[in-house]
Amino acid sequence: MTAQPRWSRRNFLRGGMLAGGALTIPGLASACSSTAGSTLEKIENGETIRIAYADEVPYAYTEGGKAVGQAISLHTEILKSLGASDDQLEFVLTDWGNLIPQLGANHDMVVAGMFITPDRCRSAVFADPDYVMPDALLVMAGNPLSLTQLESFVDSDAVLGVMNGTSELEYATALGVPEDRINVQDNLDALVRELKSGRLDGVCLTAVNLTLQAESDSELEVTEPFVPVIDGKEQLGAGAAVFQEKDTDLRDRVNEELDKILADPDKWLSLVEEFHFTMDYFPPEDLTAESICGDDYK
Structure with missing residues (x-):
């Protein structure tokens, strides 16, 4: 692919594998509930959190019985920096169309490289972009x-x-x-x-x-x-992690850790390069979920 220009916020407008269910990797999982404590509290208490992804190379997909990809690598690093252990992270393969609708019922958060759009912002909470993509x-x-x-x-x-x-x-x-x-x-x-x-x-x-x-x-x-x-x-796409509306505290902590990674482009590249990401897809400094969601930002 030919090299792409580095992007800025002026590019943006403000404002698969399973037919209907989900497959958890690894093992079986307990149900999660949108009325339970926050996902950040679950992390701090050593509980398992369920992280949904859809099989889409190179963002998040299954290889060798494991969830891998750009979004998986980056956000595993972030969640571990928040104190989560590998044993706490349960990745749930889910239809793309169910990633947001089943937040809270099937899974606690979404790590799938999902683009931030104002329409999606009305239904869920987004972290800041961790990549951009034409x-x-x-x-x-x-x-x-x-x-x-x-x-x-x-x-x-x-x-x-x-x-x-x-x-x-x-x-x-x-x-x-x-x-x-x-x-x-x-x-x-x-x-x-x-x-x-x-x-x-x-x-x-x-x-x-x-x-x-x-x-x-x-x-x-x-x-x-x-x-x-x-x-x-x-409408240049900007991808990010997605959370339940109750989990703005976790979103804020994820953003803090993401900022640390983006402050060191070599660190960001070390986490995503094996999945065919280059600095062409590095998010601009002034681009945030709030700037894309506009009035629908939570």
């Missing part, structure tokens, strides 16, 4: 329809593929891609099958995971990365 399109080799960005699907017959519950689905809808030309699937593997079968013409997701997919499959290629523009404003 989008791209995954197409068949040769890009037979010459697709370049989401606008390519607005005034054509091309069918767009997106993951359920993603920002890319929101962007496509906002741009006016007709609903009957949006093919929604639970994960990237399903989208690739639909692409190869001819039931869609291009997949829109973040540039890094589509690049990795194309590098592993000679039948596919990825377009140049781009930043979607909605109502004249760029």
Whole structure:
């Protein structure tokens, strides 16, 4: 993938594996309740906390029976700096579409590289961004329809593929891609099958995971990365951890530890580089969850 520019806050607008359940790694888990004590108290008391992720390379995914990825590595480091032991961290593989809806019922927090958006801010609490990322399109080799960005699907017959519950689905809808030309699937593997079968013409997701997919499959290629523009404003994605509304205390402590890591870019890179992250995706200093959530920040 070609190098991307470093990002600033002016780029932003203010304002899969399982069909319906969850798989805990490792072992079985006790239920969590949104009416129980705070998650920070659970950490301090030595209790287990359940951390949801969705299988999406390279952010958070299962490899060798373990949860791994950029978000897993970074936030394991942060939670351990808050006093949590490895035994307290129970990672729960969950549908992307259920990561926020099941907060408090199925899991205590979410570590999945989820983009912060004002709409999501109305339903959950976000930490500050730990990376930024443009989008791209995954197409068949040769890009037979010459697709370049989401606008390519607005005034054509091309069918767009997106993951359920993603920002890319929101962007496509906002741009006016007709609903009957949006093919929604639970994960990237399903989208690739639909692409190869001819039931869609291009997949829109973040540039890094589509690049990795194309590098592993000679039948596919990825377009140049781009930043979607909605109502004249760029929508560069910024990913972060997600918490229950009662857990602003934990969010604040996570932000404190994240600030320490971001103050040392070499430290940040040491935690995420093996997952194909570079300094191109390092979050700008002035970008915060509050600046993205606007009035919906909690």
